[in-house]
Amino acid sequence: MPHKNHIFAMIFQTNFQSTTFLLNSMKKFLLSLVTVCVCVITCHADEVYGTTPETAKPFPANMWFLQKLDGVPSEVYFTYTHTGDTPGLWGSAPSDPSNPNLGKQIYVYLCNGGQEAFQITEGSDSYVLFPNKEYLVKITPKVAGIFCMGGAMALKPDWEGKYKYYPIDVTANPGAFRTVSPGETKWFKYKANYPAQLTANNFLTGPIMDFTSIEAIHIECPGGTNIGSGLIPPYLKAGENVIGFTLPSTATADASFSIGLNAMGALSCNNNLLRGSSLEVGKKASYPDAYYTVDRFFNVPEDGTYTIINHGAKGTILNVGSIKMTDPSNEYKYECDWSNIKYATVGNEDAKIVVENLKAGEKIVIQSDAFGVIGEGMTNQPYLLVEKGGQSGISDITADNNTLVANVSAGKLKVSSTLLAQGAEVAVYDMLARKVASSASPVGAETLEIDLDVNAGVYIVVIYGKGNSESAKIVVK
Numbered sequence: 001m002p003h004k005n006h007i008f009a010m011i012f013q014t015n016f017q018s019t020t021f022l023l024n025s026m027k028k029f030l031l032s033l034v035t036v037c038v039c040v041i042t043c044h045a046d047e048v049y050g051t052t053p054e055t056a057k058p059f060p061a062n063m064w065f066l067q068k069l070d071g072v073p074s075e076v077y078f079t080y081t082h083t084g085d086t087p088g089l090w091g092s093a094p095s096d097p098s099n100p101n102l103g104k105q106i107y108v109y110l111c112n113g114g115q116e117a118f119q120i121t122e123g124s125d126s127y128v129l130f131p132n133k134e135y136l137v138k139i140t141p142k143v144a145g146i147f148c149m150g151g152a153m154a155l156k157p158d159w160e161g162k163y164k165y166y167p168i169d170v171t172a173n174p175g176a177f178r179t180v181s182p183g184e185t186k187w188f189k190y191k192a193n194y195p196a197q198l199t200a201n202n203f204l205t206g207p208i209m210d211f212t213s214i215e216a217i218h219i220e221c222p223g224g225t226n227i228g229s230g231l232i233p234p235y236l237k238a239g240e241n242v243i244g245f246t247l248p249s250t251a252t253a254d255a256s257f258s259i260g261l262n263a264m265g266a267l268s269c270n271n272n273l274l275r276g277s278s279l280e281v282g283k284k285a286s287y288p289d290a291y292y293t294v295d296r297f298f299n300v301p302e303d304g305t306y307t308i309i310n311h312g313a314k315g316t317i318l319n320v321g322s323i324k325m326t327d328p329s330n331e332y333k334y335e336c337d338w339s340n341i342k343y344a345t346v347g348n349e350d351a352k353i354v355v356e357n358l359k360a361g362e363k364i365v366i367q368s369d370a371f372g373v374i375g376e377g378m379t380n381q382p383y384l385l386v387e388k389g390g391q392s393g394i395s396d397i398t399a400d401n402n403t404l405v406a407n408v409s410a411g412k413l414k415v416s417s418t419l420l421a422q423g424a425e426v427a428v429y430d431m432l433a434r435k436v437a438s439s440a441s442p443v444g445a446e447t448l449e450i451d452l453d454v455n456a457g458v459y460i461v462v463i464y465g466k467g468n469s470e471s472a473k474i475v476v477k
Contacts, residue, residue, distance in 0.1 A: 049076035052442035053136055053423075059149075078137040080108070082129035087166045088152030091126035109136040111221035111425065111438055118165035128155065128165035136440075161186045164217065167242045174259040183249035185213075188259060191240045194268045194432055195293035196261035198233040200245060207233075208257045213246040220435055221427060222371045222464060224291025235292040236261070238434045268295045268432060269336035273323075273365065281306075284383040289313070293369045293433035295336075297323060298386050300363070305356040307390035310346060312382040313372040315469035317460060318344045318351040319431070323363035336365050338431045338458040345471045354390035369433050371462070371469065404470035406461045413437070413452040413474065419465030420445045428452065428474075429460045452476070 050056040056077035082088045091106050106125040108117040110133075117127045117135055129135060129152055161168040167189040170176070180186045198216060200208045211230035218224050220239035228234035236243075247255050267276045278299040279285050287294045300306070310318035320342040327333035344351035358364070366384055374380050404417040415426055420441040426448055428437040436459065441448045456476050463470045 053077055053440040054442055076139050079134055080137050081134045082131055082152045084131055084154050086154055087128050087130055088154050090129050090152035092149055105140050107138040115221050115223045164242055177256050177258050180245050180247045180255045182247055182251040185244050185246040187244045189242050192236045192238055195238050197235050199260040199262050200257045202257055208255050210251050210255055211245050212248045215244040217242045218291055221438055226290045235288050235290045237291055238432055272332055273297050274332050279386050281386050281388050284385050286381045286383045289373045289382055295367045296384055298364050300358045300360055302360045305390045307387045308353045308366055309385040310351040310368050312346050312370055313374045314346055315371050316346040317369045317471050319367040320353050321365045323365050341458050341473055343473050404463055404472045406472040406474050408474045408476055411452055413450045416447045417463050417470055419463045420448055422465050424463050424465040427462050
């Protein structure tokens with residue numbers, strides 16, 4: 001067994017724009033690093049890392065070394081926060097795909113659910129981290145030897161907007177005009193307070209139709225990518241999104257535009273839901289096949305029982321609440337009331353909720369919160385449907401064999417589910433589909449407890465397992 005004290009050098013990429021690490025071109029750079037990064041430490045690996053996401057420990061302040069000794073676990077976990085003012089590169093030289101004995105060893109997650117952070121080169125062990133955001137890091141020391149990493153290295157400021165991992169933050173002023181040149185893709189970060197369709201408009205000509213691609217990447221969990229164009233822009237979930245606008249090389253001039261949200265495209269409770277059209281009995285109302293939350297309302301035409309159906313991607317949540325009119329003189333003045341929310345989850349069958357004793361003229365709000373896409377083309381688009389009649393009472397058809405049980409008390413959420421044993425993410429959402437808490441279960445777990453510091457109200461708990469999801473409603477008092 002080798003001696004516990006070792007001397008090693010840290011290796012980083014110097015040409016971030018290239019798709020491979022050209023080690024020969026790095027010789028001078030590496031030699032200059034040796035005097036800075038070579039160090040001697042004693043390896044006490046079991047004292048500095050966690051063995052599950054829940055037990056992850058902060059990454060050591062300087063460097064970390066791990067030799068593949070007997071007893072070292074196959075996976076170790078850390079948390080890491082990049083403290084720089086701009087995005088920084090962190091990780092190690094990429095794995096060699098030509099070497100069957102050397103696989104990918106570093107996984108950096110945006111959250112405890114397996115959604116990876118941006119990689120500077122797809123499939124590599126080098127990641128670009130946003131400032132002041134805590135990441136979960138999993139390292140798999142598959143090959144005998146030592147692992148060595150230092151702090152994140154700041155990316156060049158003039159890269160801002162040129163790469164999806166270094167977007168221009170426009171949240172504070174999305175209405176300012178931006179410019180994209182022919183053949184260029186420019187990237188922006190935008191935090192949406194509610195789900196909506198993106199807009200890219202010129203104040204004189206309206207929507208910029210020349211964009212061949214507008215890509216929206218949701219960088220909060222659960223993530224997802226929606227792709228649109230100038231003709232039909234993509235949809236955004238509430239939270240942080242990275243958006244790329246591509247102008248073709250055949251364009252004859254720069255495109256000058258401002259970024260915004262189309263409130264009517266979402267019609268969420270944060271917008272004026274009632275200015276849209278009511279769902280009609282027996283008529284399918286399609287909605288975007290996207291990682292997206294859509295709200296619709298139903299104006300009850302006559303007393304009776306009705307069945308609400310959501311045909312969407314597996315794991316999509318169907319919520320039904322009521323609408324309270326707040327001003328007798330204003331037909332558009334209302335509040336969405338989720339105090340008696342009814343919910344179901346799309347499994348192998350459509351989600352269905354049966355509501356009885358509805359009265360003519362009563363209004364209900366119907367929300368579909370999609371965490372995936374059907375992905376089968378135009379022949380199978382998601383839709384909402386209201387049918388007259390149904391069985392007595394309320395029937396929630398959830399994802400097959402839903403085992404999720406959720407209880408909240410004294411600021412703690414305790415969940416149990418068979419999906420936890422696979423190692424799953426547990427996320428909590430408010431009724432605007434904003435994530436308010438999340439955690440991950442270690443493999444083999446039967447229950448998981450999460451700190452839940454939120455205001456009183458109704459929330460949805462979702463467990464994202466391997467190829468399946470489960471949901472449940474909780475009420476925080």
